[in-house]
Amino acid sequence: xxxxxxxxxxxxxxxxxxxxxxxxxxxxxxxxxxxxxxxxxxxxxxxxxxxxxxxxxxxxxxxxxxxxxxxxxxxxxxxxxxxxxxxxxxxxxxxxxxxxxxxxxxxxxxxxxxxxxxxxxxxxxxxxxxxxxxxxxxxxxxxxxxxxxxxxxxxxxxxxxxxxxxxxxxxxxxxxxxxxxxxxxxxxxxxxxxxxxxxxxxxxxxxxxxxxxxxxxxxxxxxxxxxxxxxxxxxxxxxxxxxxxxxxxxxxxxxxxxxxxxxxxxxxxxxxxxxxxxxxxxxxxxxxxxxxxxxxxxxxxxxxxxxxxxxxxxxxxxxxxxxxxxxxxxxx
Amino acid sequence: xxxxxxxxxxxxxxxxxxxxxxxxxxxxxxxxxxxxxxxxxxxxxxxxxxxxxxxxxxxxxxxxxxxxxxxxxxxxxxxxxxxxxxxxxxxxxxxxxxxxxxxxxxxxxxxxxxxxxxxxxxxxxxxxxxxxxxxxxxxxxxxxxxxxxxxxxxxxxxxxxxxxxxx
Numbered sequence: 001x002x003x004x005x006x007x008x009x010x011x012x013x014x015x016x017x018x019x020x021x022x023x024x025x026x027x028x029x030x031x032x033x034x035x036x037x038x039x040x041x042x043x044x045x046x047x048x049x050x051x052x053x054x055x056x057x058x059x060x061x062x063x064x065x066x067x068x069x070x071x072x073x074x075x076x077x078x079x080x081x082x083x084x085x086x087x088x089x090x091x092x093x094x095x096x097x098x099x100x101x102x103x104x105x106x107x108x109x110x111x112x113x114x115x116x117x118x119x120x121x122x123x124x125x126x127x128x129x130x131x132x133x134x135x136x137x138x139x140x141x142x143x144x145x146x147x148x149x150x151x152x153x154x155x156x157x158x159x160x161x162x163x164x165x166x167x168x169x170x171x172x173x174x175x176x177x178x179x180x181x182x183x184x185x186x187x188x189x190x191x192x193x194x195x196x197x198x199x200x201x202x203x204x205x206x207x208x209x210x211x212x213x214x215x216x217x218x219x220x221x222x223x224x225x226x227x228x229x230x231x232x233x234x235x236x237x238x239x240x241x242x243x244x245x246x247x248x249x250x251x252x253x254x255x256x257x258x259x260x261x262x263x264x265x266x267x268x269x270x271x272x273x274x275x276x277x278x279x280x281x282x283x284x285x286x287x288x289x290x291x292x293x294x295x296x297x298x299x300x301x302x303x304x305x306x307x308x309x310x311x312x313x314x315x316x317x318x319x320x321x322x323x324x325x326x327x328x329x330x331x332x
Numbered sequence: 333x334x335x336x337x338x339x340x341x342x343x344x345x346x347x348x349x350x351x352x353x354x355x356x357x358x359x360x361x362x363x364x365x366x367x368x369x370x371x372x373x374x375x376x377x378x379x380x381x382x383x384x385x386x387x388x389x390x391x392x393x394x395x396x397x398x399x400x401x402x403x404x405x406x407x408x409x410x411x412x413x414x415x416x417x418x419x420x421x422x423x424x425x426x427x428x429x430x431x432x433x434x435x436x437x438x439x440x441x442x443x444x445x446x447x448x449x450x451x452x453x454x455x456x457x458x459x460x461x462x463x464x465x466x467x468x469x470x471x472x473x474x475x476x477x478x479x480x481x482x483x484x485x486x487x488x489x490x491x492x493x494x495x496x497x498x499x
Contacts, residue, residue: 033412040398040413049450054401082401317406 018318019131019138020311022147023191031156031195032168037310038157038303044081045306055084058115058316063089063106064141065121070277070301071141071150075118078308084316087114102126103133110134115316119143137315145182151276152188154307156196158300159231162272169198175224177203177257178235178284179246180217181210185276186235190215193231201229203257207246221257225266232267232294233274234259234284250283259285259292269293274300338481339496344462347478348377351460352384354476355429362392364455365427370444371398372414373433373491377462381431395419397430399443423452429476433491435461438472463496465489 023031044052060079062072072088079086089109100108106117116137119127124144131138142148160166174193180186180202190200202209202217203224209217218224225232237253247253254260259273264287267273273295279285289295339347359365362385369378375396382394400406400413430444441459448457460476465483479496483489488499 037413039416040401043416044401047450052401052450053446054406313401317411 041309152192
């Protein structure tokens, strides 16, 4: 054991801690485990005093290299409701501006005694690197266009509770609409729904589809709605994609792929309407979402706290990592 | 290690009936009394006690509590909640009888007391267990006992449909 190892958090005993990096690593059993745990956490959140002592003495550090308000607040609320201490590493004020490398930054924070890192980074794969550098748990809060596993889990949890489907999503028809190519939400939410047995269709303009597609992918939203869907998941249209000329203009995007008043009127009231937020009003959703009977967008936000409590508890309460025997690439 | 059955299902049924009588007697009626089974083993026993009490006297509220998030060994061994706590009645001012199948170190009861406190401030809390096997590590004592069962610390006591088994 090298001297340096002692600097890597205080997970202790040399045992690898459990991390959550992607839905794929969780698999069906892992997704079910987290969602069942989230039921317990949701009950805590319904109490007048929504706080339990489960993670007393643990420290959770959020390290966000990309702007985020809601995800960071959601994680910090989750950590506090489990009685963990929280730290926030504000990248804009950090020594990264003085040229410190990501690895040095992580190892320095870990040496302060961090049990879990919640990390968001613009580069796909960054959380895997961090997980290799530290014995602390690592929770991926979004890496590039790649993965955002807690969003996928909270979306699955929202459908599970709204439709009362605790045993899985066999036969559930899900349409995910919008900019699939640049969306880590689309990837993780698709993986979570599919892990539970749902049929997922991607609906997107051809310019906003990834180069390799393993999903059922179409570009006609009206045809999908005519066939019928149980869950209509609208992705956020990012304005910067306009300047890349990937869509001709936002009005045409809304006409072909937006939830317009005409489409909302055709929608079965049982169909759940979801959105990861923040909504571009008038673009992907051109109606007042509070007037859609099936909208569960605010439930997604509330469920995010319960699901992130479940994820933090699952990572930090485990005394060893059941996946640590898995071959992970040795990155140095 | 050999298996030894120490209580038959009939013994368990008789002990449950006696404990139901004792709970009614101790509380001089059932005003403000509620049963709370500790997940997982205490839940069926609380339901059985509740049914017995309803047969003998009057129906009282029965709930369940999962104390996993209040345990003091989180991170030392795998801890995971088994079910969502279900307390559908007012805890403030109530007399709560916590119910578990086996009382051993007392740490689960300690965690359940903390969990219960987050639902309100009971007037008093009593403890009913089917089997008290000794080896307490905390100052916790049961009020209603199905059977005192001397065991060694490394034995395993399990309560099943076939009664109580030591292995």
